[in-house]
Amino acid sequence: MSSNSEIITRMVGLLYPFIIVFGIYVIVNGHLTPGGGFQGGAIIASVFISRYIAFPADDFRIESLQLIxxxxxxxxxxxxxxxxxxxxxxxxxxxxxxxxIYLIxxxxxxxxxxxxxxxIIFLRFIFHEGR
Incomplete structure (x- = not known):
């Protein structure tokens, strides 16, 4: 399997919206159901990690993520x-x-x-430790 596999690229592109919606659902309903900010944040971070795995590029701006x-x-x-x-x-x-309102x-x-x-942790491992 090559690094730019067509199957992986298309599946990641199809799953982006579902992963983001599921992550938002876990975050917003964290005060009612198991889950919340940490679990939903980890789900949304998987979108960025899978984007790099499917489309390896150096266009991430770590400084802007750190500021946010x-x-x-x-x-x-x-x-x-x-x-x-x-x-x-x-x-x-x-x-x-x-x-x-406070909990949400x-x-x-x-x-x-x-x-x-x-x-940021993932990108630091890729860009700085992977050299």
Whole structure:
């Protein structure tokens, strides 16, 4: 099997949308079902890893992924503080909705950060350790 196998290339191209939708589903429904940010982020990172396996190219920008990961880390730190101060001023009826928004938002932040982090780890192994 060559590195540019037609079967692998076509199957990866067909599976991209399904993998992304499944990863988003796991992230968004993490507060109701098993799964959440880490598991969904790992699923979405598999899209980038399989893209490199199917189409090996050096067009990934590790610096931009690192910047996105740092911004997401700041959001993960600041968002709970914002929600904590916001809960002092709301009544019990809105408290449940704020908790729901908080859980979904944190799952999204964590999922995107894990996706960026695992992709960076993979690309570091390929580009820097593979020389």
């Amino acid at each position: 990961e740092k911004i997401l880390f700041i959001c993960i730190i600041l968002f709970p503080i914002l929600v904590l101060f916001q809960q002092w001023y709301v009544n019990d009826y809105l408290h449940n909705y704020i908790n729901l 938002s944190m799952n999204i932040f964590i999922g995107l950060k894990v996706s960026c982090g695992l992709t």
